[in-house]
Amino acid sequence: MKKAKLSLAWQILIGLVLGIAIGAVLNHFSAEKAWWISNVLQPAGDIFIRLIKMIVIPIVISSLIVGIAGVGDAKKLGRIGVKTILYFEVVTTIAIVVGLLLANLFHPGAGIDMSTLGTVDISKYTATAAEVQHEHAFIETILNLIPSNIFAAVARGDMLPIIFFSVLFGLGLSSLKPELREPLVTMFQGVSESMFKVTHMIMKYAPIGVFALIAVTVANFGFASLLPLAKLVILVYVAILFFAFAVLGLIARLFGFSILKLMRIFKDELVLAYSTASSETVLPRVIEKMEAYGAPKAICSFVVPTGYSFNLDGSTLYQSIAAIFIAQLYGIDLSIGQQLMLVLTLMVTSKGIAGVPGVSFVVLLATLGSVGIPLEGLAFIAGVDRVMDMARTALNVIGNALAVLVISRWEGMYDDAKGERYWNSLPHWRSKEALPAGEASRG
Numbered sequence: 304m305k306k307a308k309l310s311l312a313w314q315i316l317i318g319l320v321l322g323i324a325i326g327a328v329l330n331h332f333s334a335e336k337a338w339w340i341s342n343v344l345q346p347a348g349d350i351f352i353r354l355i356k357m358i359v360i361p362i363v364i365s366s367l368i369v370g371i372a373g374v375g376d377a378k379k380l381g382r383i384g385v386k387t388i389l390y391f392e393v394v395t396t397i398a399i400v401v402g403l404l405l406a407n408l409f410h411p412g413a414g415i416d417m418s419t420l421g422t423v424d425i426s427k428y429t430a431t432a433a434e435v436q437h438e439h440a441f442i443e444t445i446l447n448l449i450p451s452n453i454f455a456a457v458a459r460g461d462m463l464p465i466i467f468f469s470v471l472f473g474l475g476l477s478s479l480k481p482e483l484r485e486p487l488v489t490m491f492q493g494v495s496e497s498m499f500k501v502t503h504m505i506m507k508y509a510p511i512g513v514f515a516l517i518a519v520t521v522a523n524f525g526f527a528s529l530l531p532l533a534k535l536v537i538l539v540y541v542a543i544l545f546f547a548f549a550v551l552g553l554i555a556r557l558f559g560f561s562i563l564k565l566m567r568i569f570k571d572e573l574v575l576a577y578s579t580a581s582s583e584t585v586l587p588r589v590i591e592k593m594e595a596y597g598a599p600k601a602i603c604s605f606v607v608p609t610g611y612s613f614n615l616d617g618s619t620l621y622q623s624i625a626a627i628f629i630a631q632l633y634g635i636d637l638s639i640g641q642q643l644m645l646v647l648t649l650m651v652t653s654k655g656i657a658g659v660p661g662v663s664f665v666v667l668l669a670t671l672g673s674v675g676i677p678l679e680g681l682a683f684i685a686g687v688d689r690v691m692d693m694a695r696t697a698l699n700v701i702g703n704a705l706a707v708l709v710i711s712r713w714e715g716m717y718d719d720a721k722g723e724r725y726w727n728s729l730p731h732w733r734s735k736e737a738l739p740a741g742e743a744s745r746g
Contacts, residue, residue: 311506311571318510319517319578326521336522344515344522351512354505355584358498360457362587363608364469365495370601371473372488380474380601387606387710391614392650394702397550398616399649402623403642405542411535411624412631463612470605502587513578520689532687535628539691542620543698551616551705558712564726565704568592576700580692582611589704597722598711606710610703617695617702618663619653625667629680641674648673663695664688 309317329336374380450456450464457465476484552562566573569592572585586607593603626645630637637645652669664681671678711717 311509312574314510315513315571315574315578318512318514319574322514322517322578323521325514326518327526329518329522330525340519340522344519347515348512348519351505351508351516352579352581352584354508354512355581355586356460358501358505359583359586360460360465361494362498362502362590363462363465363604364457365491365498366590366600366604367466367469367608368473368476368491369488369495370599370604371470372476372484372491373599374473374477374601377474380470383602383605383710383714386713387609387706388613390706390709390713391610394550394554394616394706395614395619395653396646396650398546398620399623399646401546401550402542402620403627403646405538405545406624406627406631407642409534409538410631411538412628415531415534415632462608466605466608499587499591502591506588509575509584513575516579524686524689532684535624535684536687536690539621539624540694542624543617543694546616546620547698547701551702554709555705558709560705560708560712562701562705565708566701568596568726568729569701569704572700573697577693577697580689580696582696582699582703585700586611589700589707593704593707595721595725596708597718597720597725598707599716599718602711602714602716603707606707607703610706611699614703614706615653615695615699617698618666619649620698621691621695622649622653622663622667622670625663625681625684626671626674626676628684629671630674630676632680632683633677635676637674637676645670645674663692 329339371380447461448463448467450461450468453464453468456468476487479487547566548562555562555565569585569589572588572592576582576585590603590607593607594600623645626649627637627642648670649666652666664685667681668678671681708717
C-alpha cells in the first residue's frame with residue numbers, strides 16, 4: 304500500500320500555523336524570546352531565504368539566455384519588451400487608482416487616536432530611501448538598467464542589469480554559427496535544468512523556513528499591535544482580494560484564461576509567498592510552471608524577473624492605501640490634484656527599486672513628501688506591515704504569473720494544447736472527463 308504524502312502546500316500551512324502558535328507563546332516570555340529568536344528561529348528562516356537567493360540569479364541568467372537564443376529575432380524581442388512594459392504600467396496604475404478609491408471610500412485612518420498607536424524605528428528605510436531617491440528618478444532607472452560591471456551587478460543581486468545583459472548575450476549567441484552556438488545553448492540549458500532540480504531540493508526545507516520566519520514576526524509584534532490598525536489591515540486584504548478576482552480575473556478572461564485555474568496551479572507557491580512575504584522564494588517555480596502551462600521559455604524567463612521590478616500590483620495597491628491612511632491619521636484632506644500627483648509619483652517611484660529591503664516603505668518615503676504627508680506616520684504602521692506584506696506579496700506573484708500568459712497570448716505564442724495537457728496532468732484538479740480542445744485555458 305502506497306504511503307500518503309502531504310503536498311507542499313499542506314506542509315507549508317502546517318509550518319505557518321505552528322509558527323504562529325510558537326510566536327504567540329514566545330511573545331509573552333520576553334526573557335526567553337530574544338534567545339530563541341537570535342539563536343534558533345531567525346537563523347532557520349535566514350537559511351531558507353539565502354538558499355532561494357542563491358539560485359535565483361543562475362536561473363534567471365541561464366533561462367533568459369536559452370530563451371532569447373531560441374527566439375533569435377531582435378525585432379520580435381523588442382516588441383515583446385514594449386508590450387510587457389506597457390502592460391505592467393497599465394495594470395500597476397489601475398492598482399494605484401483602486402487603492403486610492405477604496406481608501407477614500409472607507410476612510411481607514413479616520414477617528415484613530417494616534418496616542419494609542421505604537422511606533423517602530425524606520426531609520427533603516429529612511430537611509431535606503433535616501434540612497435535610491437534621485438532628482439531625476441526616471442533617468443536614473445534607465446541608466447541603472449545598463450551594468451558597468453556585470454559581475455558587480457550579479458554580486459549585488461541587481462535584477463534589471465542582469466536581465467539587460469542576459470538579453471543582449473542571448474541575442475549575440477543567436478547570431479553565431481550553429482557549430483559555435485549549439486554547445487553554449489546546451490550548456491546554459493544544462494545550468495537552467497540543474498537549477499530547477501536544486502529548487503525542488505530547497506523546497507523540501509520550505510516548511511521549516513516558513514515556520515521560523517512567521518514565528519519571529521509573531522514573537523516580535525504579537526497580536527495586540529494589530530487591534531488599533533485592524534481597519535487598515537482588513538481594508539488592505541479586501542482590496543487585494545478585490546483586485547485579484549475582479550481586476551486580474553477580468554484581464555484573464557479577456558485573454559482567454561481563468562484566474563481561479565491560475566491560483567490552483569500556484570497553490571503551493573501562493574502559500575509560500577504569503578508566509579515568507581518574499582516573491583523571490585517562488586520566482587524559479589513561477590518560471591518553471593508557466594513554461595509547463597504553455598508559455599514559451601523566452602517570455603517566461605523575461606517577463607517574470609522583469610515583473611519583480613515593474614509589476615508589483617500588491618505593493619502599489621498597498622502604497623496608495625497607506626498614503627491616504629497616513630493623511631487621514633493626521634487629518635490632512637488631500638485634494639483631487641494632490642491625489643493625482645500621488646498617482647503620478649507612485650507610477651515612477653515604484654519602478655526599478657524592487658531589489659532593496661522594505662521596498663514598499665522605501666517607495667512610500669519617496670512619495671509622501673510630494674503631497675505634504677508627514678513621513679513620521681509610517682512609524683505607526685511599520686509594526687503591522689509584515690501582516691499586510693504577506694498578502695501583497697501573494698498578489699504580486701499571481702499578477703506576474705498572469706502577465707506571462709497575457710504577453711504570450713498577445714504575441715500569439717501561447718500553446719493551448721500544452722496548457723491543456725499540463726492542466727489535466729495535475730492530480731488534485733484533474734477533471735473527470737477530458738476538456739474539449741481549446742477549453743483548457745478558459746474559465
